[in-house]
Amino acid sequence: MKRSIEKLGLAALRRIDPEMAHGLALRALHTPFAALPGPVTSPRLTTRVAGLTLNNPVGLAAGFDKNATAIRPLVRAGFGFIEVGAATPLPQPGNPKPRLFRLTEDRAAINRFGFNNDGAEAIVRRLARAHRTIPVGLNLGANKNSANRAEDFARVLQMARGHIDFATVNVSSPNTEKLRDLQGPMALAALLDGVMQVRGNVPVFLKIAPDLTDQDLADIAKVAEDARISAIITTNTTLDRINLRSPHGTEAGGLSGAPLFEKSTRTLAKLHTLTDIPLIGVGGISTARDAYAKIRAGASAVQLYTGLVYGGLSLAARIAQGLDVLLQQDGFGSVSEAVGTNTKDWL
Ligand SMILES: Cc1cc2nc3c(=O)[nH]c(=O)nc-3n(C[C@H](O)[C@H](O)[C@H](O)COP(=O)(O)O)c2cc1C
Numbered sequence: 001m002k003r004s005i006e007k008l009g010l011a012a013l014r015r016i017d018p019e020m021a022h023g024l025a026l027r028a029l030h031t032p033f034a035a036l037p038g039p040v041t042s043p044r045l046t047t048r049v050a051g052l053t054l055n056n057p058v059g060l061a062a063g064f065d066k067n068a069t070a071i072r073p074l075v076r077a078g079f080g081f082i083e084v085g086a087a088t089p090l091p092q093p094g095n096p097k098p099r100l101f102r103l104t105e106d107r108a109a110i111n112r113f114g115f116n117n118d119g120a121e122a123i124v125r126r127l128a129r130a131h132r133t134i135p136v137g138l139n140l141g142a143n144k145n146s147a148n149r150a151e152d153f154a155r156v157l158q159m160a161r162g163h164i165d166f167a168t169v170n171v172s173s174p175n176t177e178k179l180r181d182l183q184g185p186m187a188l189a190a191l192l193d194g195v196m197q198v199r200g201n202v203p204v205f206l207k208i209a210p211d212l213t214d215q216d217l218a219d220i221a222k223v224a225e226d227a228r229i230s231a232i233i234t235t236n237t238t239l240d241r242i243n244l245r246s247p248h249g250t251e252a253g254g255l256s257g258a259p260l261f262e263k264s265t266r267t268l269a270k271l272h273t274l275t276d277i278p279l280i281g282v283g284g285i286s287t288a289r290d291a292y293a294k295i296r297a298g299a300s301a302v303q304l305y306t307g308l309v310y311g312g313l314s315l316a317a318r319i320a321q322g323l324d325v326l327l328q329q330d331g332f333g334s335v336s337e338a339v340g341t342n343t344k345d346w347l
Contacts, residue, residue: 005033006312018100018109018309026065029073029313036076036313039134040320044327045080047335049278049300050203050230052135052165054080056320057301057335058291061282062086062139062168062207063111064305067118068126075134078317083303084123085139086170089155091119092143095175102309103246103257107286109306111237112253114175115141120156127163137166137205140195144176150191158198167202169195172209172236174254180209185219192227203230208271210235210264210283217267221275233280233303234271235264257306260284265297269346272298286311288322295323295335296342 009028013021028034041055048054060074060082068084075082094116101110117123123138130136140156142149157167169192171182182191195204206229208220224232237254244259264283271279281299285291286307294302308315323335332338 003314006314009033010310010312014102014104017098018102019097022100026070029070034073034313036073037078037317038076040078040317042324044332044334045320045324047301049280050166050205052081052203054301055134056080056323057295058316058320058323059083059280059301059303060316061303061305062170063113064308066116068123068130071126071130071136077313078320079134080301080320081135081137083137083139083168084127085117086115086141086173087117087120087123087138087156087160088115088141088143089120089146089152090143091122092116099253101248101251101253103244103248105245106249106257106259107310108244108246108255108257108259109309110248110251110253110255112175112251114144115173117141120159124160124163127160132165135165137168138164139168139170139207141170141173142176142179149179150182150187150194153191154194154198157195157202161198161200161202164202166205166230167199168205168207168233170207170236172207174209174237174239183208183212183216183220185223188220189223189227192223192229196227205229205231205233205280207233207236208267210238210260210267211240212267214270217270218274221271221277224277225275229277231278231280231300232271232275233282234268234299235283238263256283258284258286261290265294266346268294268299269297269343272340272343273347285319286315288319288326291319291323292326292338295338296340297346298340298343300336300339
């Protein structure tokens with residue numbers, strides 16, 4: 001019953017402007033109509049990543065709840081962990097609208113939001129009030145007009161560190177000009193040094209782009225190890241345009257969803273051969289099989305966003321439950337046993 005209400009809701013949302021639809025969906029989460037199954041877990045799904053205990057390895061990717069206004073219902077959606085933000089030190093409006101495009105035929109999206117958010121102060125206030133019954137992390141961003149973008153990441157973390165379970169350094173958003181340049185080894189090492197000095201005991205994750213060369217990946221693995229980064233989130237959206245059929249396929253911005261799956265999984269598998277740092281696989285997951293493929297390619301946990309636009313929030317629980325079955329069928333007693341058991345197919 002609840003699933004049919006969700007399907008009707010999704011069909012209605014698909015007929016309106018995507019950014020408005022997203023705002024409505026976030027607000028609808030607080031109503032009794034939301035199909036929220038509650039926590040999903042099993043002995044096989046329970047796992048530890050970077051010191052965090054997860055009920056299941058299926059997480060919400062950054063950008064869905066940019067302002068941390070829906071933590072409580074998102075926890076009830078069955079995710080094993082959630083990431084809110086990106087938060088920048090000061091509030092900022094982001095790029096002009098329209099800036100989010102639905103590519104229905106491709107099961108994808110293109111966005112060029114440019115870190116629109118309420119600013120770290122407001123977001124941290126909401127995080128402080130949230131009851132974190134599962135790990136909740138904050139995606140750190142930099143203000144567009146900041147005099148020192150590298151310092152922005154440390155500033156936000158310093159404000160948030162008492163109220164989060166992990167923080168993600170996001171130097172991979174394609175929608176803030178030159179932000180991705182901070183992925184270069186020298187700039188990245190300096191930035192991470194500043195962040196690690198203020199982290200307290202919060203594990204710091206690094207989120208990378210899928211548009212990196214093999215040399216870039218090797219450099220990043222080394223810098224991340226030297227900086228004692230706790231996990232690498234692989235990957236953000238791509239600037240590539242991969243065989244798209246939708247009319248919006250030529251819009252500027254970052255592409256997410258199904259067409260990103262292969263590219264992001266290849267990046268993940270390559271990185272898995274380069275480092276022992278735990279990896280979190282993101283990009284184009286919309287089924288339990290997709291999540292399972294990322295885990296077998298080298299991911300210790302996964303995240304998703306665009307799949308929810310097409311499958312609804314109940315997708316998180318369906319993927320976690322499906323993953324349990326797939327692990328069992330292949331004789332794995334736990335998620336961690338399956339991690340990296342099929343990396344070679346993606347190299
Ligand atoms: C509308 C939108 C906004 C996003 N905002 C952020 C963000 O603020 N910070 C970030 O690290 N990633 C952001 N992302 C990237 C996602 O977290 C994720 O890495 C990417 O979409 C690939 O996963 P998916 O194919 O499951 O969507 C955003 C993605 C979308 C579609």
